[in-house]
Amino acid sequence: MAASFPNASNSRPKDSNDWRLFLTLLPYAKRNARMLAIALMLLFPLAIAAAVQPILVGQAISIIRDEPTTFGFLRELSLQEGLSAVAWMLLVTVAVRLCLQGVQGYLVQEVGQRITADIRQDLFRHVISLAMGFFDRTPVGRLITRLTSDVDALGEVFSTGAVGIVSDIFSIGLLVAIMFYRQWQLATLLLFFLLPVTGLIIFFQYKYRGANYRAREKLSDLNSALQENLVGVNIVQLFGREGLNSKQFRRTNRKYVEAIDETIFYDS
Secondary structure, three states: OOOOOOOOOOOOOOOHHHHHHHHHHHHHHHHHHHHHHHHHHHHHHHHHHHHHHHHHHHHHHHHOOOOOOOHHHHHHHOHHHHHHHHHHHHHHHHHHHHHHHHHHHHHHHHHHHHHHHHHHHHHHHHHHOOOOOHHHOOHHHHHHHOOOHHHHHHHHHHHHHHHHHHHHHHHHHHHHHHHHHOOOHHHHHHHHHHHHHHHHHHHHHHHHHHHHHHHHHHHHHHHHHHHHHHHOOHHHHOOOOHHHHHHHHHHHHHHHHHHHHHHHHHHO
């Protein structure tokens, strides 16, 4: 099953949002359901390893300060033996976490690349079936941008976007549960201070989305200008427009840089 591409031009759907994008990419993700499922199954042990590490550090501090420890067997050990035991447990959790992250990262990137290739193939099949009038209205450079860098950005939605969000939410949920289990008063205070931070993140994410879309459009304009000048270089030289076209390309290039700077600003 391939997703439909009703419009390959540069017009942005007014009802564009993350949910519509997810539904569009879902058929491609289903083609790699097994690899994606394995990557998602690794979220649980990764979240546990991330949550255990600060607990072990806390146990080491308790041993040094001669305070009661959570793990009973540590109470029977000397200072040096207790610290060695905690250090070995911390080393094991770090090693397990790194190994699982490596496996998960490989699987997620592989799924992202396969999705990218499938989308590019379907888009190419769709574009070459369009009427000639479409190509008269649309610069070739814009189509090349759509089929290359824009498609790569879609693949990253799964490789670094969707799976990353799920992983973060899962890890945060487990950490919050442990925090409330250990000391609900401090956990409540920390969550209260996170509310304004969350609001700022949502605001800048919204601003970044618009800036990133404008940057993609400027990149399309840049590629279009490049393609038109290279294909029609004989006409450019015939009419002596090298200097004028270079100035026009410089303005287009500067607008793209400014658009990228805007995305960098909001991302930072």
